Amino acid sequence: MAEGKDAFSHFQEHSVAEFFKKNRQMLGFSGKTKSMTTIIHEAVSNSLDACEEAGILPELKVVIRELGEYHFLVHIEDNGPGIPKQYLGKALGQMLAGTKFHRYVQQRGQQGIGISGVSMYSLLTTGKHPRITSSYKNKKLSCELSLDLKTNRAELLNLVEEDNPDGKTGLTYEAEFKDVEYKRSDQGVYEYLRRTALANPHASISITEPNGESSSFPRVIESNPKRPREIQPHPLGISAHDLLDLAHAQKENRKISAFLQNSLARVSANKVSELRTLVPDVDFDKEPSDMSWEDAEKIVQSFKQVKWIAPETDSIVPIGKEQIEKSFNNIFTPEIISVTERSPKIYRGGVPFMVEAAIAYGGGIAHAGKKGDMMRFANRVPLLFDAGGCAITESIKSVEWSRYGLKNFEEEPVVVLVNFVSVHVPYTGAGKQAVSTEEDVFDEIKNAVMEAARGVQRYISGKRKAHEIEGKRKAILRYVEQLSGDLASLSDSKAKDSLRQKLLKLVEEKYAALEAEENGESNSENGKRETGNGNGNGASEDEE
Amino acid sequence: MTDKHAEKKMTDLGKKMLKEVEGGEGPTFETPLRTKSNTIYDDGIGCLRLGEKKELRKFLSVSQARTFMQTVAIAAKTKRFIKEELHTSIRGLFYQLKFSLGEDLDEELFSEQSESNALIEDLEVAMGVMREDLHLTTDRKGVVAGALKIRDKFAGDETVIDCEKQGRSGWMIPSDVDNGMEIEELEADWVLVVEKDALWQRLNEDRFWKKENCLLITPKGQASRGTRRLLRKLADKKLPVYCFMDCDAWGWYIYWTIKTGSMNLAYLGRDFAVPESRFLGVTMQDIIDYEFLQKLTIKAKEVDIKRAEEMLGYPWINRHKPWVDNLNLVLKTKKKIEQDALQGQRLTFVGEYVNEKINKKKWLP
Numbered sequence: 030m031a032e033g034k035d036a037f038s039h040f041q042e043h044s045v046a047e048f049f050k051k052n053r054q055m056l057g058f059s060g061k062t063k064s065m066t067t068i069i070h071e072a073v074s075n076s077l078d079a080c081e082e083a084g085i086l087p088e089l090k091v092v093i094r095e096l097g098e099y100h101f102l103v104h105i106e107d108n109g110p111g112i113p114k115q116y117l118g119k120a121l122g123q124m125l126a127g128t129k130f131h132r133y134v135q136q137r138g139q140q141g142i143g144i145s146g147v148s149m150y151s152l153l154t155t156g157k158h159p160r161i162t163s164s165y166k167n168k169k170l171s172c173e174l175s176l177d178l179k180t181n182r183a184e185l186l187n188l189v190e191e192d193n194p195d196g197k198t199g200l201t202y203e204a205e206f207k208d209v210e211y212k213r214s215d216q217g218v219y220e221y222l223r224r225t226a227l228a229n230p231h232a233s234i235s236i237t238e239p240n241g242e243s244s245s246f247p248r249v250i251e252s253n254p255k256r257p258r259e260i261q262p263h264p265l266g267i268s269a270h271d272l273l274d275l276a277h278a279q280k281e282n283r284k285i286s287a288f289l290q291n292s293l294a295r296v297s298a299n300k301v302s303e304l305r306t307l308v309p310d311v312d313f314d315k316e317p318s319d320m321s322w323e324d325a326e327k328i329v330q331s332f333k334q335v336k337w338i339a340p341e342t343d344s345i346v347p348i349g350k351e352q353i354e355k356s357f358n359n360i361f362t363p364e365i366i367s368v369t370e371r372s373p374k375i376y377r378g379g380v381p382f383m384v385e386a387a388i389a390y391g392g393g394i395a396h397a398g399k400k401g402d403m404m405r406f407a408n409r410v411p412l413l414f415d416a417g418g419c420a421i422t423e424s425i426k427s428v429e430w431s432r433y434g435l436k437n438f439e440e441e442p443v444v445v446l447v448n449f450v451s452v453h454v455p456y457t458g459a460g461k462q463a464v465s466t467e468e469d470v471f472d473e474i475k476n477a478v479m480e481a482a483r484g485v486q487r488y489i490s491g492k493r494k495a496h497e498i499e500g501k502r503k504a505i506l507r508y509v510e511q512l513s514g515d516l517a518s519l520s521d522s523k524a525k526d527s528l529r530q531k532l533l534k535l536v537e538e539k540y541a542a543l544e545a546e547e548n549g550e551s552n553s554e555n556g557k558r559e560t561g562n563g564n565g566n567g568a569s570e571d572e573e
Numbered sequence: 574m575t576d577k578h579a580e581k582k583m584t585d586l587g588k589k590m591l592k593e594v595e596g597g598e599g600p601t602f603e604t605p606l607r608t609k610s611n612t613i614y615d616d617g618i619g620c621l622r623l624g625e626k627k628e629l630r631k632f633l634s635v636s637q638a639r640t641f642m643q644t645v646a647i648a649a650k651t652k653r654f655i656k657e658e659l660h661t662s663i664r665g666l667f668y669q670l671k672f673s674l675g676e677d678l679d680e681e682l683f684s685e686q687s688e689s690n691a692l693i694e695d696l697e698v699a700m701g702v703m704r705e706d707l708h709l710t711t712d713r714k715g716v717v718a719g720a721l722k723i724r725d726k727f728a729g730d731e732t733v734i735d736c737e738k739q740g741r742s743g744w745m746i747p748s749d750v751d752n753g754m755e756i757e758e759l760e761a762d763w764v765l766v767v768e769k770d771a772l773w774q775r776l777n778e779d780r781f782w783k784k785e786n787c788l789l790i791t792p793k794g795q796a797s798r799g800t801r802r803l804l805r806k807l808a809d810k811k812l813p814v815y816c817f818m819d820c821d822a823w824g825w826y827i828y829w830t831i832k833t834g835s836m837n838l839a840y841l842g843r844d845f846a847v848p849e850s851r852f853l854g855v856t857m858q859d860i861i862d863y864e865f866l867q868k869l870t871i872k873a874k875e876v877d878i879k880r881a882e883e884m885l886g887y888p889w890i891n892r893h894k895p896w897v898d899n900l901n902l903v904l905k906t907k908k909k910i911e912q913d914a915l916q917g918q919r920l921t922f923v924g925e926y927v928n929e930k931i932n933k934k935k936w937l938p
Contacts, residue, residue: 501635507674508642511682512632515642515649516600520587531594532632539599539633 049149055460056146061099061210062217064150066413068103068209069218071143072202073225074410076107077232078137079200081253083110087232088248091222093211095239100155101211104203111165111198114185121161121202122148122174122183135257135345135452137410144202148183151204152176158186159204169193211239216413222246223360224404224411228348228448230356249355255346257452261294263340264332265379266453269325276317276325285324288317295338307331342373342381345450348409350385353446357389361399361444364391364492367484369477376469382451386477388443388485391492395442405464406448412462419463421447424474433482434489445481447474495544502540509533574751576655579706583652586700590645599633602644604699605840612839614889619848620832621839621889623698644692646670646682651696651707660708660749663690698840705749705798715800716743716770718777719788720760726753733757736788743777743789748799750806761788764807765927766850768794768818768827772912772923781924788812796831798838801845804831808847815936817927820855821873821909822880822900828852833889852937853930855912856895857902863926869914873907895937 053059057067073089080087085108092104112120121144148159158173169192172185213219219236226234226246231253235245262271275292282288286301305313308327348356350368357366368387375381394402405412405421416422425445430438449464457463464470513529522528590600605611606626613624632641650669654661661669667686674680683689697704704711721736723744736744747754765787767773773791776782782789788807792800808814816831818824834846860866873881881903884890891897903909915923930936 498635501638504674504678504680505635505638507678507680508632508638511674512600512642512645515645516587516590516594518587519583519645519649519652520591521584522587522591528591528594535594535597535599535633543635 049146049153055458057460058146058150061208062212062214063414064206065093065101065103065209065211066216066218066221068147068150068206069105069221070410071147072103072105073222073234074137075144076105076109076200077225077229077409079109080107080232081256084253085109085198086248086251086253087229087234089232089234091218091235092237093218093239095211096205097207099210100205100207101209101239102203102205104201106199106201108197108199111163111200113165114163114168114170114190117161117163117170117172118174118183118185121145121159122176123181135408135450137408145183148174148176148204151206154207154209155205157205159202161185161203162201164193164198164200166198167193167196213238219244221411221413224406224413225409227353227356227360227404227446228406228409228411230348230352230359246360249359250352254348257346258344260341260344260452261292263294263379263381264296264329264335264337265377266340267293267329267332267379269322269329272329273320273322273325276320279317282317284314285311285317285320286313289313289328294340300335300337303335304328304331307334337379339375340379340381342375342383344452345373345381345383347383347385347450348448353385353387357387357444357446360393361389361397362393363389363444364394365389365485365488367481369480369484371473371477371480374469374473376455376467376473380451380453380455382449382454382470382473384473384477385446385448385450386474386481387446388478388481389446390441390443390485390489392442394444399442399444401439401441402444404444404446406446407454407456407461407464408450409448412464415457415460415462417463418457418466420466420471421449421464421474423466424471425478427475428478428482430482433479433486434493435482445478447478449474498540498543502536505536505540506533509536574702574706576658576706576752579702580652580655582700582702583648583655583707586648587645599631600641600645601632602630602641602699603627604630604695607694607698607840609836612836614833614887615842618843618846619889620843620846621834621836622842623840640692643670643683643688644695647689647692647696651709654708658708660710662710662712663693663704666693666709694840703751703798703841703844705751705802710748711798713745713748713799714794714797715746715790715792715803716773717746717788717790717803718743719782720758720786721756721788722758724755724757737783741774741777743773746790746797746799746803748797750799750803756806756810759807759810759812760786761812762786764788764790764804764812764814766796766804766814766816766831767791767912768816768824769912772817775916775920775923776927779921779924781927784924785928792827792831795827798841798845801831801847804847804850805844808849814847814850815853815927815931816850817853817912818855819909819911820857820859821877821911822884822903823877824855824912825852825896825899826880826884829884829887829890853927853935855910855915856937857899857906860908860910865918866910866914869917870908870910873903873909877909878904878907893938899937 058064069091076089077087088108090106094102096102123145151157151159158175160173162169162171168190170188170190172188175184175186177184211218219238222234222236223246226232230250231248233248235243237243276288279288279292282291289296289301290298301313308331311324311327350370353368354366357363366387366389369385371384373381373383403422403425405419412419430436435441435443455465455467455470457465509529509532513525513532517525517528593600604627605623606628607623611624611626612621615622630637630641632638647670650666664686667683667689670683670689672682674682693704693709717736718739719736723734725732725734734744767776767789770791770793773789776789790800804814816828818828831847832850833848834841838845860870881900885897885900915926
């Protein structure tokens, strides 16, 4: 018996650690740079969600220090409500536990694996415990978080409890990691935070990088976004697995038929009778907790054969047109920005979603070295990986950019931002880094991007023309140099300098007139004059 | 044209532009349009020339500024060649003008010779000068033998060339036969143009030019500017010009270029055309008339057929019925015959053939 018990506890210890190791990639811990970004992502998402839920304008501070080769210390501080003592271990150290499970609401994370996974990663790579400071109401707790791999529980070690007289709340999470790397690349932490700031203009975010350099992305919107409303899942937007989970978790209804009507949107008594005839072998009168996997599968199948009223769409909260504009101006100060404001749509017949697109061009975009950059977001969370198979990337690439004055899209100082907002983002995989290319989704993203593109089109083509004229002027000034010499010698004239002055004057007058005309053109509503911009000779010019 | 005259033309062009600048305008340059639609066949003089359509190029036009500057650069450069009494090829000119316009500008005055070549032609037609007048040489091609003496002033020397005393090689016609070159003595009565050098050598060995008192000339294929100018000058001396080419559309087109000028060089007009010239052969009728030739025909190539079709479309050619008949025969039989085939029976037959054709007046216009 004793032997058997021992073996079992070993097995348990193994199972949690093994589960984590085997699923590292799925949880975002693959590759040294990506692992680092995942750590920051999990912590930042938690902080933002916590602040917003508590109605606090988020203020996040990230500090990363290099301790050795592929060995870093990460320190993350927020001004959220903090976590009370009794939940601290559960929230930060226990896998698959949290408040986000079983909720049908637009939110950053969708699984309860995040920050606990980070704590686990710290333990597995360094053998050390994360250090926590939580200021919750009038108490300030400091402790180390010890994970027990046997029980999947966290213990608080060296706990110090103090008063929190000024009432300043917040959570500080600090942990060491190995097998991670800090890089200022497109997929690194800096870019992640910059994009997070872009999509969360109500947040103030700062970072101190391993080289000691500090940057901050200040807040530009002084109010938290509207809280998304929790809604009931629509029959066409639910999987058999989710249905089963819901059925087993709920306690209010005693029959499956009632459960369906009360837990799902748009399900009426009539619809339930319809379902009964479609799947006669499912007993709709038994307890929801008795629902089998087969029952759930059949019910979900039958959902697809019934006509449903589309779900409500007002549960979705976008970043907002004005907010995105302010945010871009704050972080990149582009020359021009165009943001679309589109209404929510439905995909798969039952899942509401909304696409926000913005195109920013020139100015700070060029200074930041961004060229044809695609910034993908899902519910304001930057997607930095798996760009290849993402509906957002595909949609942007499918746009005929030459129609919008961006012929060499990949070489232009342009950023295209797309935020996919939904209670249920159709990710391509568990890594949650790409949106799957469903037709409804793809088309809506493309339409949104094209709408935004129309907003910058006139400006860009006008600017290109002005740029071309400037280039020509520069060239023609050199021509004057050459021509005045040749013309003087051809005409046996010694007054080369005065000839040059006169030619320069003529050229300046000419180009000033051209530019004035050009400006007039781009201000007018329809700038479609193709030819004859002042050449005025009418002779064919295609001779050479 | 004398050097002085050519130089003055260039100076006048410069002065005209200078005046425009002084008057507060951008300088301009007017040149006839060298397009196909502005190429016409002039019935009166019997050759191709440019029509009346002109183009005014302005330095202040955004799209024309570069071309304008380049044109003046060529004018100034060639004027300098004239002053310095030096000659160069159009490629030499290109290299003189291939330089960067400035360190911070990724642009050269000329980057491709095709650019400068086209502008040289513009300058020729606009100013009524030939490139040879501007001290620009072209490749020499074409050889002459016969009773012609030429006085050649060149590079400080002066020599008299006797085209009867050039042995087996003949005198190579230079690119410019107008400047520093005079006909000292001309005893020959007529001119025979033979397309191929091989036939020229055959007839030269027979001393054909001596026996028939003619000038034996080969352009070695398409006639160069120098050869065409020499033929024009000889025709001006009232010498009849007879041409003897391959029996295919290519050979015939060489004849037509000598006679009426080419589409490309239509701007040169009558100075480079010999409308009086006549075509001796070889014709499709010859293949019937001279029985032995029937076995010596070869298959016409794709290019021969295409060129024949084009020639049928040219109004200055399709107005002559014998030519239409010959071209149609090429299209129908898809056959051709080289002038070399006339040696098939007897090497000396070539001379006999030419004489018979002239005596029986069996030529085409």
